[in-house]
Amino acid sequence: MSTFKSYKKRLREAARDPKISVALERAIASYRKNVEEALKKFPHTLKMAEKVRRIKERSISHMEELVEKACEAIRANKGKAFVARTPAEALEIIDGIVGSGKLIVKGKSLTGEEIDLREHLEERGNEVYETDLGEYIIQLLGIKPMHLLAPAIHVPKEDVAELLSRVTGTQVPPDIQAEVATVRGILRDKFFRADIGMSGANVVAADTGTLFQIENEGNIRLSTAAPPVYIVLVGMEKVVPTIEDAFKVAEVTWRFAGYTVPAYVNLVSGPSKTGDIEKVITYGAHGPKEMYVIFLDAGRSQLAQDPTFREALYCLRCGGCLYECPLFAVTAGRFGDKYFGGIGAIWTAFVTGDLAKASPLTYSCLSCGRCKVRCPMEIDSPQMCLELRNRIVAEAEGGPSAKRS
Amino acid sequence: MSVKGERLVPEGLLLLRNNILSKGNIFGASSKAKWAKGLALSPQGETLFFAGCGYQFLDGAEATLSAVRALDKRGLPWERTLGATSLLNKLGINLGEIYGRLTHHSPLSDNPLRSAVEVLKRMDIGFGYFAEEEPCCGGPLYYAGFQKEFADRAASTQRTLHERGIKKVIGMVPSCTYALRELFPRFLKGWEVEVSHFLEVVWERMKKGMRFRLPQEVTVTYHDPCVLSRNLYVTEAPREILRSIEGVRFAEVERNNKEWSTCCGGGGGFEVIFPEISHTLATNRVRELLNTGASLIVTSCPGCLIQLREGVKELNAEGVQVLDMAQLLRNALPEG
Secondary structure, three states: OOHHHHHHHHHHHHHHOHHHHHHHHHHHHHHHHHHHHHHHHOOHHHHHHHHHHHHHHHHHHOHHHHHHHHHHHHHHOOOEEEEEOOHHHHHHHHHHHHOOOOEEEEOOOHHHHHOOHHHHHHHOOOEEEEOOHHHHHHHHHOOOOOOOOOOOOOOOHHHHHHHHHHHHOOOOOOOHHHHHHHHHHHHHHHHHHOOEEEEOOOEEEOOOOEEEEEEOOOHHHHHHHOOOEEEEEEEHHHEEOOHHHHHHHHHHHHHHOOOOOOOEEEEEOOOOEEOOOOOOOEEOOOOOOEEEEEEEOOOHHHHHOOOOOHHHHHOOOOOHHHHHOOOHHHHHHHOEOOOEHHHHHHHHHHHHOOHHHHHHHHOOOOOOOHHHHHOOOOOOHHHHHHHHHHHHHHHHHOOOOOOOO | OOHHHHHHOOHHHHHHHHHHHHHOOOOOOOOOOHHHOOOOOOOOOOEEEEOOHHHHOHHHHHHHHHHHHHHHHOOOOHHHHHHHHHHHHHOOOOHHHHHHHHHOOOOHHHOHHHHHHHHHHHOOOOOEOOHHHOOOOOHHHHHHOOHHHHHHHHHHHHHHHHHOOOOEEEEOOHHHHHHHHHHHHHHOOOOOOEEEEHHHHHHHHHHOOOOEEEEEEEEEEEOOOHHHHHHOOOOHHHHHHHHHEEEEEEOOOOOOOHHHOOOOOOOOOHHHHOHHHHHHHHHHHHHHHHOOOOOEEEEOOHHHHHHHHHHHHHOOOOOOEEEEHHHHHHHOOOOO
16 A cells, blocks of 8 residues: 555544544643633743744754754763764664663653654663653553654543553553552652663753753653663754753743643753762762763754755644644544654654655645644744645656745 | 656645646636626626636535545545546536536525625626636645646736736635735736735725625624635634624634634645545534534635535534625625
8 A cells, every 4th residue: 555545544544533533622622721821821921932933043043053062061061962863873872872681761752753762772672661651651552642742642541541450460440540650650660770761852052051851740850860871862953052042942832832830841961960078070979870962863954954944943842733733633643653743744754754754744734724823933834835745746756846936 | 747756646636737737727627607607797807806716616516525525435436536527527528517417506596606796796896707718826736736837827827817907806715816916926027916805805895884784683603714814814804794794693603713713624635635534624613613603604715615514514503504705795785
């Protein structure tokens, strides 16, 4: 079956699945209510979003330079920093640090998803635990995430109870409290026994080398602090010039993700250290002794050079656009590959370089434009989808693309 | 196009392109002005009434799309049916028209264009209509990714309009209006035609004090077509129009109105690539609209009309009608 045909089949099956549309209907209603309340409580967010758009514009046009600066800052903080040009390069670097036979606890990371990081580590004989609750459920089910912030958005509590009963060998009731407690019990021990912790980052400050992670569960705190070795995989587009800029980016991100204030924002700049005995700096106090940061390119530097599609790199991954997409409301993550929705079509085209994969996504966009109204960065994904179609046609015909006058 | 290309670009859109390139309209039909039969519209005038494919072939489109949907739901290869449609069209047989006659969905006299023409005439707004010679805006080519073909089509449309001395256009279809108003200036040099949408023209004139009244009171909600609200920013005119028609109780849809309006599921060629899902989205939108308690849904786009009517049918919404704004206005024209 061609990519397009099998995609269509999957999309249609999703649209026929009432579990997805019912779950999404609830999620959309609560998201809209939360954002509205968050923006009412912190009305400065809208003005701040405009500033962040300018920060992102500046950052993307100096991406290489900023990543270099961030690497230097991290090294000065006694962390190790790398730039991986391809997913294969990133995996090679990670393999070099991890090896095999390790216990790994992982925070949810789209960038990790992009390079199939967990699957890769498991193939190399490591035991890997996703520690975000939704992602953990997804891992146990052996399926793909359906939403970037709420990967198990389509799985009801009854299914979760059944799943956890199977995993623990005891009867877990279909009660959300009990389910959360069960997972806490399972993962608690893993956090402290783990050899390696892994996560992504929402934004990175180039001047201080500080990584920001926004979360609510506390799993990222534990994954990044408890194990002796900590590895971060982050897209190059996440770097901004200063820590002050990074705070702005983070605040706009969480607010448009529907959180008035998130439970945690982690700021990590280097390995754990202490100077408490004779003022001698010693690494690996309570947190990790070693910290590795890998900046992933994988098409991003090419995207940054492309005036038509550059805007896609301004995406903060707040997920707001997905709640406004009428197609996502009935198909969830089936409208996407690793990245979802209209913006996901653009990301797929550039990070995979595979137009056969990107084509069905870009032709799925209704070009209705409501995502752009929601987007704090005002990213015009529908317009980019139309431009991508033009590229695809040009590619298919083997001729040059039509130029705008 | 190479075999590889066939796989990258959806078949439905390739057919659409071929229809525009061979027949100058999206359906590959041989006649586009049948709706205007008996109206004796003049082709002369500095202002052009741009009817657009969507309205001119409304009946056929509605029938074809519902046939395609029926096939898609059963998992049958409807693309081939569309292919057969274009083949039949080449032989001069229009499948859409045949379906239209068979299903007898809406008589020709119901075409919103006839209402629009009547309303404009009563408002003393002069215009010419090119009938069979109306050029295609090429918008669907642009949406499908054929920008090169779109640019060629736009240039030829520009020549036609220039030769015939057109200074202004009244667009009926939102996407044609968008193509002529926003895309043409991006692709062409020296495009100076002033393009307005029907609703803007009507509201300009209504503001000056023309009274409309419905024979009986009715609760009306309005569906914003995406292109009209989010691309052309025409959101106030339709609401002002509705509020000033006597007998209309205007009920705004909750939250999802104006720039937050929900798409009817028929945008950007989606309906010919994913017919079944498009139908689901139409139904979802109609559900939102019916929450207002309205018995009449008004919109101003042929694609939305078809979609919303399908949604109403799906929900078995008794006594609910979907009308084009032009039709509502015609029903509310003052006596005489």
